Amino acid sequence: MRSNNRSNALLVELLIVVLFFMLAATVLLQVFAAARNQSVEAEQIAGAAAEAQNVADQLYAAQDAEALLQSLGFSRSEALWVCDRVTHRFAVTVTEEPSAYGVMRRQSVRVYGPEDREWLCLPCSRYLEVSP
Numbered sequence: 001m002r003s004n005n006r007s008n009a010l011l012v013e014l015l016i017v018v019l020f021f022m023l024a025a026t027v028l029l030q031v032f033a034a035a036r037n038q039s040v041e042a043e044q045i046a047g048a049a050a051e052a053q054n055v056a057d058q059l060y061a062a063q064d065a066e067a068l069l070q071s072l073g074f075s076r077s078e079a080l081w082v083c084d085r086v087t088h089r090f091a092v093t094v095t096e097e098p099s100a101y102g103v104m105r106r107q108s109v110r111v112y113g114p115e116d117r118e119w120l121c122l123p124c125s126r127y128l129e130v131s132p
């Protein structure tokens with residue numbers, strides 16, 4: 001009779017240990033899945049940031065911002081220039097403030113992720129002198 005109670009207690013202990021390891025495995029699987037999702041999102045943000053930096057640099061160097069944006073695949077939507085990618089969307093605003101000796105051109109390159117969450121904003125300004 002005693003050996004029967006011991007074997008039942010051993011089986012219960014083994015069952016508890018197996019359940020504990022299953023719970024731990026489930027939690028670790030969720031942690032690794034969340035880490036992978038964050039890694040994928042960080043990779044997308046880094047790629048979008050590099051692309052936005054390239055656009056901002058080209059805008060800074062360009063004499064005609066609108067022609068450059070058209071050549072890069074942007075389309076005009078009211079006061080914005082918009083370009084959609086698979087994982088993100090670019091929105092560029094270009095404003096010009098004329099003065100007596102030139103024009104102050106201000107650009108803002110914004111990157112939006114899923115659900116229109118803003119990932120990045122790169123402001124860029126350049127003063128273009130007008131020759132008399």
